[in-house]
Every structure is written in structure tokens, then in C-alpha cells.
Amino acid sequence: MKRYRRCLLCAGLILALLPAWAAAQRVAIDDLGDLNLSFAAVQPLDEVPGPAVQASATHRGGAMYRIELPRDARRASYLVDNGEAVSAGQPFVVLDGPEIHHLLLEYSTLRTRYESAKDRYERSRESYRQQALREDQWVEISDRYLALQLEFEHMRHFQELVRETTDHDEAITLVAPIDGRIHYADNRERLVAGTELAGFLAADALRLRARVPMASAGDLAALELSTCRVAVAAVDRVAEGFFVTAWSEPIPADCEVTLNATLSARPLYRQAAYAVPRSAVFTRDGEAQVLVRRGNALASVAVSLLMPDGEDYAVSAASDLAGSEVLVTSVSAVQGILLGLGGE
């Protein structure tokens, strides 16, 4: 019985002290005198921004449609600027030089040779079926035909991109193979056969690549540029020092991002939080707090500061703050009241 009494006494004491403790966390608005009081609504957030990181507009390897020079050229006259958007079939360069002239000749010769080989192959196939042709002869004819076909097809593919230039025998005009942005090779002075002339990147292949701190990469939801927001598609599982590489979804056209551009991007991390104005936050008892309007009083509520977001802070809180109003002016004066200042 005695023990119960003691428990009851303790409980009573706690109950008696609770309102006092709660009162210490609250300040009646009527007690705030002439202090200038204005409030702002707390906005819920799904994502929390992190410190800006460097990002580049690029593509994941292999997405570039590359064109190599088939023959040495003496001169190249570029018809579109590097990085410009082109559509399939749009001329982009005029190549000039004897080798280029030879290319055209070579192509017409090859076609003739290929057509004659094809004709011979067609005819020989019938003869071979009727066993009018020996085995070794048939093999030689078909091998020759297939080799020429391969050579011709190879050349034809390139030739599809070629438009003859009428006013100049030794020049050809190349056209874009696909819709996308053109990216000329770095060394455009070296017009040697086999070197890359230009690449074409389809609009949906341009992505943001950013190095983000490894510790927080798991929650990365999007990268935010000054012009738009791009969702994150993947995060590499390979670390580079203290960072990992994140890839965005293809960059929408309205982002107006140029290929290979270095950009400042804000990583947005998946986290339920609230946006409160910076001027609403103060520290007390070693933790950040905001003053939430509860009826005719202000209640001091502890929050965890996550990240600054312009004039706001992204914060998390144990209690639901969505839709609440927080004090944004004269906050330090109320902080003073809670500290026991004034009162004269």
C-alpha cells in the first residue's frame, strides 16, 4: 500500500510539474507587447536540397553516332556549328581533295564491279544447281561476290550520307545520319582516313553526370539546374575517392543545356521535410527551434536543420508541422523571453 502511495505521489508530482514545463515552452502572444509579429506557413517538402555539386551534360558511353573519314581529305568546310542541332539528311560538311574524288570514282567502280559480280553470281548459281559448274569455281565466284558485296555495302552505307557537289568534281557533301546534336572531333585539322570526323548525339541521349558524396548518394532523387529539374536514373556502384557518379534521365530540351557543359547542380535527396523561413529558426538548449502559433500562444518546437534552401531551411520535426504558422519576425526577442531576459 505504501509503495502505491509513493507511486501515486510521484505521478501526482509529475502531473503537477508537466503544465509548468509546458508553460515554459509556450509564450502567450498577448505578452509580446509591441513586438512586430509576422508569420509564415510551413510548407511540406518531399525532397531536400544538398550543397551544389558540379555536373556535366554528357552521354553514357556509346550513345554517340560517330562518322569517320573514309579517305584523306584536303579540306573540310563545315556547314553547321559544333553542337548545333541537326536533322537526319541535313548537310553538315563539304569534303574536298583528290582522295575524295577517288572515293566517288571508287564507289562507282565498286558498284559496277559489285553489280557485275552479282550478275555473274546469279547466273553461276543456276549453272551450279544444274551441276554445269564445278564446285571450286562456284566457291571462287561466290567468295568474290560476297567480298565485293561486303565492300560495297560498307561503302554504300557511307555513300548514303554523301551528296555529290555539282559545281566541284573533287568535293562531296556529307549529311547527318540521325536527328541530334553534332559534335565535331577535337582535332579537326587532321583529315586523315580513319579518324573521327563528327559524332551525332540523339536528343534523348544527353544526360547530366554529377559526382555526389558517397554517404548521401542512396537517397538522391534528382539534380536541379537553374533552368529545370532532372530526375536521377542511376548511381554508379563504383566510387571515385569520396564520391560516386550519378546519371540523370535524358535532359529535356527546355533545360537548354549544351553538350559537354559544366554546370552547377543541386542534388535533391528523397526525404520528408518542411520548408521554414531562415528568420524563423533560433537555438535553445542546444537545439534548433521554431515558434509555432498554437491558438493565442507560441509554442517552441524543436526541429532538425537539414539544408538551407534559398531564404528557407529544410527542416525535419518530430511533430507534424504541415500547414502550421511559424513566427518569422522578432524571434530573438521571444528567445530572450524563454531565456528569462527582460521582465523588468
Place this chain on the structure above:
Amino acid sequence: MLNQLVRFSLTQRLFVCVLAALVVGLGVRAWILLPVDAYPDISPTQVKVILKVPGMTAEEIEQRVTYPVETELLGIPRQAMLRSTTKYAITAITLDFIEGTDIYWARQQVNERLGGLLNDLPFAVDGGLAPMSTPLGEMFMFTVENDELSLMEKRRLLEWEIRPALRTVDGVADVNVLGGYARTFQVTPRTAELSALGLSMADIESAIVGQNMNAGTGRILLGNDVLVVRVEGRIASLQSLGDVVVRAGPQGVYRLRDVADVEIGHLARYGAVTRNGEEAVQGLVIALRDSNTGAVVAGVKERLAELENTLPPGTQINVFYDRARLISTAIGTMSNALFQAIVLVVAVLAIFLGNFRAALVVSLSLPLAALSTFLLMSATQLTANLMSLGGLVIAIGMLVDASVVVVENTVTRLADNRGLPRLHLIYRAVREVALPVVSGTLIVIIVFSPLLTLSGLEGKLFTPVALTIVYAMIAALLMALTVIPVMASLLLGNKAIAMPRFMQRMQQHYAALLARVLTRPRWLLLAVLGLLALSALLLTLIGKIFMPVLDEGDVIVQLEKSPSISLEASVELDKQIEIALLEAIPEIRQIVSRTGSDELGLDPMSLNETDIFMELAPRDTWRMDSKDELENAVRDVVSRFPGINIGFTQPIQMRASEMLTGSSGDVTIKLFGEELAQVAELMPRIARIARDVPGAVDVQASVTEGGKFLNVRVQPELAAAHGLSASGLADYLKTQIEGTTISEVREGRQRIPLTLASGSTSIAAPATVPELEQRTVVLPDGELATLAAIADISYAEGPSVIERERGSRFGIITLNVEGRDVVGLVEELRGILARDLPLPSGYRLEYGGEFENQQRATRNLLLVVPVALVLITIILFATFRSLALAGIILGNTPFALMGGVIALFVSGEYLSVPASVGLIALLGIAVLNGVMMVSYFQQHWHMSAPLSERIVNGATQRLRPVLMTATTAIFGLLPLVFATGPGAEVQRPLAIVVVGGLLTSTVTTLFLLPVFYQYWGRRQHE
């Protein structure tokens, strides 16, 4: 010797007249040239050391700077007190030296010790000795106004145009620049670009510093001439700063602008100024120690007027504090009192002497003595101020005493013309009274001599008073023995001067009354003893304060906000309060508030501290009658802004309190103890108890705790792998958070700091801990890492301010006293605290502030006044050759003093140092009158009349001089009793005590003294 002096004067009358004319001329010159100030210089020999350690916490600075510096300075001889205040990024150490120490010697000592030590500190400490000024040195304040200019431009104008011009004014120690933004060339490196190029912060810094210089290389011969060759690289503009090459190689040339943002920024702000609700830029002129404040202010104004044409159009210098105004009103109050006193005294003399010529001769001693006093003040480098001029006003009534005695006797002797030559008669008349006159003057000088031994603030204040009185009395004595006899010989006629009729009647009534009293003295004795008991009772009821507060005509409200407040939030609250005050109280002309620390660090306030300075409209336009009412109105307005501590003070009062006690407030309670957390826990409890004591207002416990820090600890393994050290990381983060000045750019005569910083807006600096954790750091090897990856970040708490006195930490509680005496309040509070708040061992309370001064003054006076009494007794004994007669005269003095006590009680004034000085003066006058009376009785001792008849005859003969001495003294002081201007409040208690005391002292001298003498006489006869 005295006879020879009188004889010489009378035989060389022309010479004496020429000498008198010379004294007048030199006296007038001295009056014009005397340095003028409101107060005497009350500062001790004080040396202040201000050290700035940017970015360091209070506790760390205390351990690493304050403590070693204090230890070193403690060894300096002749020091009276060593105090320090350590706050975030700054420590101010104050050394008070014992009285009389040469300030230049003291500064040299401190400088020597400091010089050796500062080089040994393991990090950069900025600062050193503060300018050689006094707390009263802040004598001219203004803001720079121009709607067309930004705060940064206004600050540039003040710092680089106005300040250099004002610093050349004679007597200006420095010009403090407050508020606004100090312009910088700001470089904000982009970490990703740096990393891509493999550059570190150090590379950027060395590229800039290496470029930003012009170097002389020597001379080359050019035929018969030489040509100087120099290398020019100095950065002169943002463009040239951006062009600095940071990396050049086969891949190309990279300039600063390629890897960093180059822009105009500003230094981190430690304080701000607002004016009428808007941010402003303030200039504060500090006068050199011992300079002539009046002349310095005039020089500053002249220089500002010259400058006005050279400033951008529309620029105005808005002066909101001008010490010259206070000086002229205070000196005006005293000069008026002096003039009125002279007129009243001359009128009284004319009435009592009943002869215009005699009154004129006596009156001549007043201007002559006053001008001689100015001459002596000038010779002893005493400034003209409230206290020294007040001393002269107090002395006016006593100055004429010697001349009155000389002239009265001369008139009497001339009237008794026995056929001797006129000059010989005058010589005889003067010779007869020369000795009593000298001893009378000596007694007055001895009476005031205890004031010369006062120490501390009261000593500084009342030494000028005592010195002026001594000078004036000596001058008056010399005049009475030299010039006055000469003037008497020239101006007085030979005809007997009949006593005025009213005086004759008074003599008759007095004789009758005295005869009756002498036959039945019991009733008088009973009445007087009753009054004495009453006044003793009243003395216990009268409140005791140290010094009445001088009304400086301005009000400062001190605010203390929550300790962790930011400058922006602090300024925002200040603006609200300023606007509310301006709206509610039209008596306020303008408000200028200062928050946080100043440029020089002379007053290292924290961001949560604000001094609101109010310039008030002329008093005749006020709706209220007194400044107290106005302060209450201000208190009403400010108290509607809760959560802020409020205090009231005035410009000089604030600085004087801070100088003398290290804090401001009528009472300061210091809680000494080593554990700051314990101190912080006890202080609010003490404050709560203090608030409940009646009369305690503005009770404030200074906030020492509340400093919250982030500890960033480098992970040693990772750091070592990348070549990072703790100091390297600290430098890097400082750049990120506050900015580091690495060089400077010259623009004409302007020197603009070149800083590596994280951006010109506060938004660019880290604003949350998670953000700081994710900040990218360029490691020395060019690798990038987040801060969290290479260091552990944790919270720590510590003190925001640490106060120390003689090496011990303490917390401070200040309070002002309203409606009761300070001493009584402290005694009550001390009792309550001793009963209700037992302190842990090692912790103790010390009571200071005005109370401390009061205690010391009382102690000093209690020690010195008895010594003066012994000296007076010796003089009395030497005069009368009788210890009993000396006893009779001294025995009369307590009865004389009771009038002073009653007057004090009736007027509602407190017993203060000036009131005590008044009691001392009263003592002198009572003794003087007693001597006058008893010496006359003694001269008639051998007459063959009955004792009582002899006494009545003698006393009746002395009625006129006794009444004259009393009335001249009373009328001389009446202007001070009724003076209302600033400055009068200090002297008023003194005047009230003397006037009240003279009323009773005259009665006791005229009635009680004869009764005592009768008792003594009867015994002698028996």
C-alpha cells in the same frame, strides 16, 4: 612678517595697484585659456590591450591568449587592477595603475611585455595597445548621411576621406568607424574547377600575393643619366585581379576568373549602427588624454566644415553628440551661479555695512580673488570644470570674510581718529586683525584639506573643489592684507560710519534675548539637545548615495538580447524599438543605436548588446518636467518589447562606470568562481532575489553561458593520406565561413582588403550543420572530399563571454537603484543573499559599482576628518592657550551641523560625497564664527563688569560680523541651491547642507556658545 607685508603695501600703493592690475590681466588671460571640460579627468592611469583573434571561441581565447598575456602583465609594477573581458574573437585586457603613475611609462611597460609575448603565440593575433584616451574621450559623434550613397560608399567616405582629415586635428587620438560595410575585393574559388586543374587554395593565395606587388630592381645607366627599373604587378581593379594567372602550361593559361568568382564584397561584420530605424555609418572622435576637450571639439568642427565642400553632393554630417554642448551648459550653470553669488554677496555687504564705499572695497576682493584663482589653476594645470568652478562658488561667501574683518576694523579705527596719519591708522587697523584673519583662513584650509586625501573617483572629483577653495582662500587672504588696505586708503572717507539702524535694533533685541538665555539656559539647552537628537535620528533615515548623477542632457538605453542572436536579428529588433520610441516620444530628436563591436575594439560589445543613444530636444519643449519622467516614458516604450534586458545610462556616466568598475550600474554584484557553468547557474538566482528587494530596478544578470560551437576534428589517418593538417583545415574553413584577408589593393590612398571568401552574401556561407558536413574541401593534393568524410563534426557548448579580475573568473549582476539609497539596498540584499543563497566553497560575492565608491569615500573621510579636527584643535589651542576654550568652540560644531542634516532631510536629497563636503565646510564656518566670538569675549575678560554682562556686550559687538559671515555664505550658495541646469545636481546637496547648517550654526554661535562660555567663565572665577 605680516606687519611688514601690510606696511609695504601701504607705502608702495602704486606698485600694489599695478600688481593688482597685472593679476587682473593675467587672471582674465588664464580664464580664457584654461582647458574647459564638463568633468575633471576622473580616469586612473589606465592601459587597455585589445587583441583580436578572429574565429576563436571565448574559452579558447581565454586559455591561449588572455591567460598568458595576463600572467605576463601581472608582473608589471605599480598596477592597481587587472581585468579582462574575453568574447568571441576578441579579448580586452585593462590595467589600472596606482595613482600618479606616468601614463607613458605604463604604456611602455605593457608594450614591452606584450611585444615579447605576441610573437610567441602559436597563431596570428591582431591588435595591441588601445589609443591613449580616457573613457571621457568619446566627445564627438556623427553619422554620415547621403541618400544617394550605399552603406558601403558611406563607410568608404568616412574611413578614407573624413577619418584621415580628423585624425590630424590636434588632440584627436583616433576616429572610430562604426557600421556599414567595409569594401573588399573578394575572390570565391570554385572548388570543382580547382580540383579539375589540381590546384589548391594555397596555390590561389600564392598566385594573388605573388602578383600583387611592385618591386624595385635597381637603376641602369643611360648615357649620363640613370633610369630606375621596377617590376609592376600591383592589382588595381577587379579586372586585373581576375587576370591573375593561376596556371599556365601546354593545355593553356588559366586565370583567376576561370577558377573563382571575383567580385566586390565586404569584411565580416562584428557590429552595426542604426539611425531612426535605418542602418547608418557612424564616426566617433576620441580625444587624446589630457587634451583640451573644448579646443578639440572646435578643431574637429572646423575641419568638418572645411571637408564639407569636398564630399560628394548631398552629403551631410549629422552630429548627434557634441561634448561642447554639455560643457557650455555645465560651465554656464556654474558661471551663472558664480555671477549671481557675487551680486548677492555685494548686496548683503552693502546692507550690513551701511556704506557703499566700504562695501565696494570689500567686494573688490571677490573678482581679484577669483581671477587669482584662475591664475593659480592655470599654473597647476587644473581645468575649468563643474567641480573646480563649483569650488569657487562655494568659496565666494568665505572669500569676503577676511576683507570684511579688515575693512570693518579700518572703518572703526578711522572713525576713532586719534590724530594719527590716515595711512598709519589703516596700518594699525589691519595689523590688529592680521593674525586672526590668517588663522581663520588657515582653519578653512585645514577643514578642506581632507578632501585632498580622497582617492578613487571621489578624489578625482573633489580634489579640484578643495584646490580651488584653497587657492581662492589664499588669494583672498593676500588681497585682504595688501590690495584691500590700499583700496581702503583710497576709497574710504574719514567720517565715522554709523551702524545701519536695522542692525542697531537687532543688537538691542539680541542683547535682551541673550541676557535672558544666560540667566535661564536650561530651556535653550533642552531645545538644542532635542534638535540634536532629532537630527541624529534623521541622519539614519537619510539615504546614502555616492554622488548625485550629473544630468548630461542625453539618454542611453542599453539593451541585452539573447546571447546567440545574429547581427541581422539584433539590428532588426533595434529598428523596431527605435521607431516605437520616435513615434511615442516627440522629445527624442533622433536615435542612433550601436550594436556589437566597434572597429578599434575599444568597446568589445557582443552582437546581442546595443547602446541606444538618444539626442533630446531642448528641455523647454518637453511635455514632462524632468528627465526622470522622460526616462520612465522611454522605459514604458522599451518594456513593451519583452525578452530584452534594459538599462539606462548617459554617455559619460556609462564610460566612467565601465572604467572604474568594469561595468555600468549603481550596484554591481560580482560572483567569483572558476566553474562558469556553476556561475551561470547561480547568477539568475541572485538576480531573482535582487529583483524582489525594494528599490532595485533594471536588475540584469549578464549572460555568460550560451555559447554554442561546432567542433570539427580532423580524422588523422585520412588527413595524413592527403597531406591535410588541422591548421590547414581551419584556414580552409575560415575562408569558407568568414573569409580570409590575404592581401590588399591600393586605390589612391585607400587600402582595400583582398579576401578569399565564400561569397558576398551570407547565403553562400554554410547555414546548417548537414550543409557544412557536405561542403566540398579541396585537399592539399588536389583531391576533393566532403568535410564529413575527412573530419568528425560535433556540438560543444561553452561560455559566450568570460570576465576576469586579477586572474579570477566572475559573473556580474548589475542593478540600478530607484527611490532609495544605494547603501541601504546593498545591506539588505547582502543579508538576504547570505541567508537564502549559500554559495559552494571557492565561490564568493563582491559588491561594487557606486556602492563600492560610497564605501571607500566613507572610509577615507572617517579617517581624515578626525585628523583635521585634531589640527583645528591645535590651532585653537595656539590661539587661546586653553584646551577648554578650544573644546567649547569644537563642542559647538555638532549643534551647527544639525541644520545641515535637517535641510538635507527636508529637501529630500541624499547623504552623498558633496553633502559630506558641505558638512565639512560647515564645520569650518562654525569654528570660524566660534573663534570670532570667543576671541572677543577673551579681549573683554579683564573688564570689571559681571561675567554675563561682559558676555552680552561682547556677543552684541560680534553680532554684525557673525551675521555677515553667515549671510554672505548663505547668499553665496543660494544660486547653487536653486540652479537647475546640467551640472547643478552635483553641487546642490553641498549648498543645501551649508545653507541649512548656517542657519542653526548662527543661532548656536550667538546663543549656545555664550552659554558654554558662561559655564567656563564661572568655573574660572571659582
